Structure formats: structure tokens, C-alpha cells
Amino acid sequence: MLLFDSITFSLSILSTVPITRAAFYYPTPAISFLEHILVDNWGAYASNFSSAITPCTNYVSQTGTTGLNSGRTTAAQWMRVMFHDFITANVSAGTGGIDASIGFETAREENKGMADLVALGTVMSNNLCGGAQMPFRPGRVDAFEAGKTTGVPAPETDLEETLLFFERAGFDKVDAIGLTACGHTLGSVHHGGFPEAVDESFVTPSNTNGGSNFDTTRGVFDPNVLGEYLNGTGKKGGPLVMSYNDTMNSDKRLYESDKNATMRTLFAQGVGFLDTCAELMGRAINTVPAGVQLSESIAIMPFKPFNTTFDFDQDGRLTLSGKIRILTPAAWHVGAEDEWDEYGTE
Numbered sequence: 001m002l003l004f005d006s007i008t009f010s011l012s013i014l015s016t017v018p019i020t021r022a023a024f025y026y027p028t029p030a031i032s033f034l035e036h037i038l039v040d041n042w043g044a045y046a047s048n049f050s051s052a053i054t055p056c057t058n059y060v061s062q063t064g065t066t067g068l069n070s071g072r073t074t075a076a077q078w079m080r081v082m083f084h085d086f087i088t089a090n091v092s093a094g095t096g097g098i099d100a101s102i103g104f105e106t107a108r109e110e111n112k113g114m115a116d117l118v119a120l121g122t123v124m125s126n127n128l129c130g131g132a133q134m135p136f137r138p139g140r141v142d143a144f145e146a147g148k149t150t151g152v153p154a155p156e157t158d159l160e161e162t163l164l165f166f167e168r169a170g171f172d173k174v175d176a177i178g179l180t181a182c183g184h185t186l187g188s189v190h191h192g193g194f195p196e197a198v199d200e201s202f203v204t205p206s207n208t209n210g211g212s213n214f215d216t217t218r219g220v221f222d223p224n225v226l227g228e229y230l231n232g233t234g235k236k237g238g239p240l241v242m243s244y245n246d247t248m249n250s251d252k253r254l255y256e257s258d259k260n261a262t263m264r265t266l267f268a269q270g271v272g273f274l275d276t277c278a279e280l281m282g283r284a285i286n287t288v289p290a291g292v293q294l295s296e297s298i299a300i301m302p303f304k305p306f307n308t309t310f311d312f313d314q315d316g317r318l319t320l321s322g323k324i325r326i327l328t329p330a331a332w333h334v335g336a337e338d339e340w341d342e343y344g345t346e
């Protein structure tokens with residue numbers, strides 16, 4: 001990171017940046033902070049949000065061996081939380097969606113901004129764990145009470161009701177199959193929580209919650225769940241396809257509901273499946289109550305000042321000091337699809 005103590009220096013940097021990138025500030029401190037979480041994953045000024053997600057098999061709630069042996073996955077938990085917050089949307093009534101109504105305590109002032117964090121956690125889990133790069137639009141508004149709409153698909157929910165839940169949230173059958181397959185490329189179903197789906201034999205000293213993984217790559221956002229399901233290899237689609245208790249096989253009922261046509265189409269996309277997921281999950285996280293206006297996607301700033309202050313020096317001159325984050329881009333295109341390396345020298 002470079003430290004500058006005069007506005008003159010900043011202006012000379014400005015002149016090297018194309019005019020469209022000359023804006024040095026985001027419209028609000030909240031958006032600037034969300035950009036910090038999204039972009040500053042490593043380096044001197046890291047937000048450390050990403051270190052909770054990566055490595056993508058990480059479980060942040062427990063440390064050391066206990067966490068490693070928990071069989072739980074933080075990246076996957078972000079996505080599941082997002083799904084549960086989203087699925088009670090009623091798009092025709094304009095209610096629900098990503099508003100963090102899932103967590104009542106969000107009414108507390110100290111948790112303000114949770115709705116954007118639910119979406120951001122999903123974007124970052126996807127982006128950092130192998131998915132196609134998803135843009136992030138800020139501007140969600142936290143709910144102050146539970147949503148009026150209830151009902152989240154559970155493993156024992158029948159197909160008709162499951163599809164009604166998705167339809168209510170604006171997702172048809174093809175979308176519902178796609179979004180579920182996308183979510184179920186990460187993580188596991190746990191005996192602790194779902195003993196009716198995953199039997200006790202999964203609980204071992206190195207898997208203390210008895211996680212049964214959806215595919216052979218629990219910590220990678222990849223298309224493996226599709227091939228393993230269709231070809232009967234690896235995890236064969238996972239615990240909600242292969243459960244010893246057929247009532248709990250909700251993924252099987254959903255995937256088979258159009259005779260596997262959607263699963264085959266998704267599989268034929270190869271890594272293009274990741275783009276489909278970015279699109280579907282993008283729709284889910286951008287489903288917000290009527291009246292909530294999301295901002296444009298956060299564009300990454302190559303030069304971003306932070307910790308800036310105005311002071312008067314001993315001669316009474318006004319000085320601007322602070323730090324400037326400089327990113328070296330793989331390509332000079334501003335956007336979430338780019339790869340940026342952060343470097344810093346003091």
C-alpha cells in the first residue's frame with residue numbers, strides 16, 4: 001500500500017486513470033465498505049471476510065481440529081442461508097426475498113446491513129470457491145420482523161408444494177431444478193439436523209456432525225453433482241437422492257420431475273453450468289421486496305483512497321492524507337469478471 005500525504009499527489013495519479021475510472025469514491029460509505037469486503041481479500045488491507053470462506057472446506061465457527069472434523073462448510077452455509085431468506089419471497093405480492101428476515105435479531109442496530117451481507121456471502125462463496133464470477137448489487141433493506149409468508153422446501157416436502165414455493169418466488173420448474181443443483185454442488189446434509197435423511201453411520205471422529213456430501217467435491221463450486229447424479233458415480237447426486245429413507249429424497253423427486261431433462265441440459269453445458277448458476281443465484285439474491293431499489297453492480301476501483309483525513313499543518317495549510325489501495329489488473333476492464341491482484345508497498 002502506498003501512503004500519500006498531499007492532495008497534489010492524488011491528482012497526479014488521477015491524471016493517469018482513464019476519465020471513466022476517475023471517480024475515487026463510492027456514493028455511500030456502506031457501498032464503499034461492501035466493496036472493501038468484496039475486493040480486499042488478501043494483502044495489507046484485507047477485510048478478512050474471505051478468510052472465513054477459504055479454504056472452501058473451512059468451517060469458521062470452530063477452530064483447529066474441531067472445525068476440520070466438524071463436517072460443516074461455511075461457504076455452503078452462506079448459500080443455504082441465502083436460499084432460505086429468498087424462498088419466502090412472494091413476487092406477485094412484492095414481499096420477501098433477500099431482506100434478512102431470516103434472522104430476527106437483524107432488527108438490532110448493530111446488525112444493520114445484514115440483508116446485503118446475506119447476498120454478499122453467497123457471491124463471495126461462489127466467486128472464491130470456483131464459480132463463475134457473480135456481480136454484486138448493494139442496496140437491500142433489512143427487515144425488522146419476520147416475513148408474512150412461511151414455507152421453505154424441506155426434504156420431506158412433496159414435489160407439488162416444493163414447486164409452489166419456487167413459483168411464488170418467481171422460479172419455474174426448470175429454474176428450481178437448476179438453482180437446487182447449483183446450491184447442492186457445495187456442502188452436505190448432516191446427520192445432526194437431518195437424521196431422517198442421513199443415518200448415524202456418517203458420524204465419525206473426523207466427521208462429528210455426520211455430513212454426507214452432495215458430490216465428491218464438497219468445497220468446490222463445480223458441475224460434479226450433475227455428472228455424478230446422471231451417471232451414478234461418486235456421490236450419485238448426494239444424500240437427498242440416495243437417502244435410505246425415500247421420503248427424504250427431495251432432490252431425486254425434483255430432478256426426476258421432468259424425466260431428468262433439465263439435469264441433462266445442465267450437464268451438457270459443461271463448465272457453462274457455472275454461468276447458469278451465477279445467473280440463477282443472481283436472480284435469487286436480487287429478489288427484494290417491492291420498493292427496494294438495488295444500486296448498480298459494484299465496479300472495482302483500481303485506485304481507492306481510504307482512511308483519508310483533512311488536517312491543517314503548522315503553517316495553516318490544509319492537507320489531505322491517507323492511503324490509496326492500488327490494484328494491478330489482469331486486464332484493464334472494470335468489472336466483477338476481472339481478476340485483480342492486490343499489491344502493496346509501504
Ligand code: HEM
Binds near residue numbers: 072079083182192
Ligand atoms: C427442494 C429444495 C431444497 C431442499 C429440500 C433442500 C434441503 C437441504 C437440506 C436438508 C440440507 C442439509 C442441511 C444440513 O444438514 O446442514 C441442504 C443443504 C444445502 N442446501 Fe439445500 N435444499 C433445497 C434447495 C437449495 C437451494 C435452491 C440452494 C441454494 C441455491 C441450496 C443450498 C444448499 C447448500 C449450499 C447446502 C449445504 C449446507 C451445508 O453444507 O452446511 N439448497 N439443503
